[in-house]
Amino acid sequence: MSDAAVPYLRMLSRYTAWANARLFDALAALPAGEATTRRNHGQHSMVGTLAHAWVVDLIWQAHLQGRAHGYSSRQPEVEPTLAQLQQDQAALDQWYIACADGLDAAGEAEVVDFRFVDGGAGAMRRGDMLLHVVNHKTYHRGYVADMLYQAGCRPPVMDLPVFLRDVPQV
Template sequence: MLTRDYCITMARYNAWQNRNLRKLLQDMPPEELTKDRGAFFGSILATVNHILWADTTWMARFQDKPLPGGTAQTSRDFQPTIAAWSGERFRMDGHIILWAEKAKSLDMISDLTWFSGTLNTTVSKNLGECVVHFFNHQTHHRGQVHAMLTQMGLKPEETDLFLMPQSGPWL
């Protein structure tokens, strides 16, 4: 069974990694952030936008709130600049941590039902599996950003979970 502690650990990991990315991306020229680098969503900004859009979408589903709108393909334009992305990313990371701290292990065995725009149908899946997907999706696409930054000759901070500080700041 998926536990509240797992959710908290992954929420903190997510926030820690995004904090590291925000520090690295905030001083990059816009043309470097928007340059197509051959990744699935093209550029660094498009990829971090997709992650933020997906996080916003999944959190809305988990909490039965309105969806942010758009699609996976339009998500690349979710925020117009790295400054706008950074502010929304900070807010969303705090939101995810608060959600994780309130998560109940027993809820993780229930089903989550939503309309999937990607599949154009209603889907029902185990909530715990959706939560694992949520955190895995973040890590997957941040890995793409890490690769793009490394190809640029930059050195992103460590990403190994066991190196995460045991206490904040997460944000």
């Protein structure tokens, strides 16, 4: 990444929060039980998929803070309710926005040492860590969008160009 990366990381953190909110609102409007129904051969529900993404966000938050994450799995021990997960994810999204807003070029380029869930050593630039979080969330929102289609529902529009069109940029 370069000095020019910081404004993009700030924009992408806001995009992630916007897209997450749209998806959670769509799931909250589903008939009872749809968001927790296991799909894709019984492996995951919409809530379970988003709970995984939330745990991964918590792990990377710990890495960015330079502390141990305490997780031995990328899944929560107990699947949260949709309402609780929506609240927790929104708070974490705000943390990531503040994190990106607090970066300057030197902070973006700073390499942080950490431990993966399997215990292996890792080291990444802060900017690359934030980019991974954004990319990981995009992937899993797409997975949930597919599950919405399987449930006979249309997912909300969560595309970056729509965000850029509809949300004033700071």
